Amino acid sequence: MTETAPAAPAAPAPHAAPAWARDAICWQVYPLGFCGAPRHREDLTGETYGGADGENVVHRLRRLTGWLDHLVALGANVLLLNPIFDSVSHGYDTLEHRRIDPRLGDEEDFDALVAGCRERGIRLVLDGVFNHISRLHPTARRAIAAGPGTEEGDRIRWAGTSPYGFEGNDDLVEVDLTDPVVQDRIVEIMSRWLERGADGWRLDAMYAAGAEAWAPILERVQAAHPEAWILGEVIHGDYPAFAAASGADSITQYELWKAIWSSLRDGNLFELAHALGRHQDFLDRFRQAGSGAAPLTFVGNHDTTRIASQLTDGRDLAAATALLALLPGVPALYAGDEFGAAAVKEERAGGDDAIRPWFPGSPDEVVAAHEAADAGGESPRSLQLLAPEATGRILEAHQRLLSLRRRERWLTTASVAVDESTLTNTWAQIVLTPSADGLEPGADGAADERPTPLTLVLNLGDEDLPAPGEVLETVNGADMLDAVGPAPEGTVPAHGIAVVR
Numbered sequence: 001m002t003e004t005a006p007a008a009p010a011a012p013a014p015h016a017a018p019a020w021a022r023d024a025i026c027w028q029v030y031p032l033g034f035c036g037a038p039r040h041r042e043d044l045t046g047e048t049y050g051g052a053d054g055e056n057v058v059h060r061l062r063r064l065t066g067w068l069d070h071l072v073a074l075g076a077n078v079l080l081l082n083p084i085f086d087s088v089s090h091g092y093d094t095l096e097h098r099r100i101d102p103r104l105g106d107e108e109d110f111d112a113l114v115a116g117c118r119e120r121g122i123r124l125v126l127d128g129v130f131n132h133i134s135r136l137h138p139t140a141r142r143a144i145a146a147g148p149g150t151e152e153g154d155r156i157r158w159a160g161t162s163p164y165g166f167e168g169n170d171d172l173v174e175v176d177l178t179d180p181v182v183q184d185r186i187v188e189i190m191s192r193w194l195e196r197g198a199d200g201w202r203l204d205a206m207y208a209a210g211a212e213a214w215a216p217i218l219e220r221v222q223a224a225h226p227e228a229w230i231l232g233e234v235i236h237g238d239y240p241a242f243a244a245a246s247g248a249d250s251i252t253q254y255e256l257w258k259a260i261w262s263s264l265r266d267g268n269l270f271e272l273a274h275a276l277g278r279h280q281d282f283l284d285r286f287r288q289a290g291s292g293a294a295p296l297t298f299v300g301n302h303d304t305t306r307i308a309s310q311l312t313d314g315r316d317l318a319a320a321t322a323l324l325a326l327l328p329g330v331p332a333l334y335a336g337d338e339f340g341a342a343a344v345k346e347e348r349a350g351g352d353d354a355i356r357p358w359f360p361g362s363p364d365e366v367v368a369a370h371e372a373a374d375a376g377g378e379s380p381r382s383l384q385l386l387a388p389e390a391t392g393r394i395l396e397a398h399q400r401l402l403s404l405r406r407r408e409r410w411l412t413t414a415s416v417a418v419d420e421s422t423l424t425n426t427w428a429q430i431v432l433t434p435s436a437d438g439l440e441p442g443a444d445g446a447a448d449e450r451p452t453p454l455t456l457v458l459n460l461g462d463e464d465l466p467a468p469g470e471v472l473e474t475v476n477g478a479d480m481l482d483a484v485g486p487a488p489e490g491t492v493p494a495h496g497i498a499v500v501r
Contacts, residue, residue: 015218017249017292018227020123020199022412025402026332027076029067030302031084032091033356034335035060037103038378040089044136061105063361065116067335070363074395075402078123080202080231080332082302084110090352091127092204093134093172097189107196114197123199125229130186131205132166132174139182140173155179166208177213187220190228194221200229203248207234211245218247231296240285243293250330253279253295260299260323261310267460269428273418276327276430280416283328287413287437294412297329300337302356308342308386315477315495317386318397319458322475322497325401326432326456328414335359338398339366340386357383366391390481397475404473404499410434410451419455422468426460429468457498464491469500 031037043056061084071079083091086099100106117124133140139155144163146152157164157174166172175182190201206214218230232248239251259275262268279295286293299307299320307320317340324331336359343354358380360369370385385391405411411432419429433453454472459465464487476493478484487493 015222015247015249015291016226017294018200018229019292020227021229021249021294021330022292023406023409024078024123024229024330025076025405026078026080026125026296026330027071027074027335028080028082028298028301028332029064029335030082030091030356031061031064031104032082032101033353033380034359035063035104036358036380037101039350039353039380040378041087041103042378043102044088057102057106059105059109060103061100061109062112063359064113066361067359067363068116068120068122071122072120073399074333074338075399075406076333077121078125078199079117080125081127082202083127083129083204085129088134088136088171092129092132094129095134095137097128097130098192110196118197123229124197125200125202125231126193126198127204128186128190128201129204130175130189131177131203131208132172135163135171135173137173139175143173155182166205174208177209177217183217183220186217190217190221191224194225194228199227200231200249202231202233204233206232206246206248207237207242211242211248214246214248222247239282239295240289240293243286244289244291249291249293250296251293253282253297253329255279256295256327257298257300257304260320261307264316264319264460265310265312267425269423269425269458269460272458273420273423273428276416276418279327279329283413283415287435295329296332297324297327298332298334299324300334300355301332302334303345303352304355305345306334306341306343306355307337308340309344313477313495314340314386314481316460317394318475318477318480318493318496319460321394321397322401322456322458322499325398325405326411326454326499327430328412328416328432330412331402331405333398333402336383338395339363339391340394342384342386343381353381354384357381359383363395387481390483393480393483397480400473401475408451408454411454413437427465428458430456430458432456452501455500457492457500459492459494459496459498462494464488464494466490467492467498467500471498471500473499 086096086101087094142152143156148158163173166174230248231250234251235254243251256279259272263272345355367388369383370388372382374382413435414432417431422429434451475497476487477495492498
């Protein structure tokens, strides 16, 4: 008698991304810099830190509340924060995930921010730095004291007899995310802040531990909080496969980020066309997974040179802004880029300081902040602008393009293709077509009539050219920067864009 091998267990149903993420437009903020906190803690002495509850607390976090109306006016609806928890310096060297960094405030300040977001219909997403912790974190202290091969010691990763430093940083000790006690703590921390009002998590350096390490953690968190949105930071590799294996709802699309700035800077839209082909492949595979997951698109963040400084010709900010606003996925705008913030990331200690500046109390004071001198010492760097006199026009271009995206909700799940027959180094027609799952249900439950596709036309050349269709929106890069006046009707402006139907 021949025995039949037992059937393989059915794969678990994919976690469904929360419905609200379908319309998400993120405004990303690095709070420690934005709110003017000192770069390093001055109260870390001996075996203790922070002192008693309320000691050394400065209530800077509330500055963000003064910018929530700006977020809404911009067209965004998600506040995506970088670290706000107790840390030694830049926020990624965590000391205690259950406590707000005293340089920013306390739990009352967090509650006030949550309330301000709720009043305006804004979702709040926190940065979860769980892959590594400061050497001063109690878990790291105990593990280092116990050593490798012990119950306490094996809560962190080791390189021989030395703690494993994240990406060569000895002060950032990698945690073993497969340890059951570590997993319990991460689930507890994520749930604690979700219950307190957060709507999701950005998981820092998710690529380091890998999808399989994160899967059991996210399964538990999502079972208890099905409306939580999980964004994973992944630099290279197969984004859809990582999302499916880990349970993440979104993955950072670094491939597309690189292609956008380098193709615009170098005048090589063939590079962008190749990247958009890859992006469409990712979109198809995300869609096939049936989870509603999508990549996070961006042209800059807290770890990268500002887009205004990446581009040789500032007029090409028009194209970068349009690509961010209109390409399928979940767009994330790094705070300041909407004013033309300028700064270069440097590969050295403190090389991120310039791209993480302090912001004034309101958008009306941005130009004055640019003109302020650096305070020096432990203070964050001053905000720098590409063209202070153009901040209003750059902001208005962002508002118009994000407004178009809000009106054309299907763009989040659209299909994207470049018209190869017209493609040159300086001209690209990017066709955005509604997908079946991007259509809104009608009154009878059936999908409404499919919207007409849109074409985003990029013109990096020095001459205005005829638009290949009815023009719905244009941004003239020269007018945006220098107020030279609009291009003639029915054209795609030089160093500009047009959206046509």
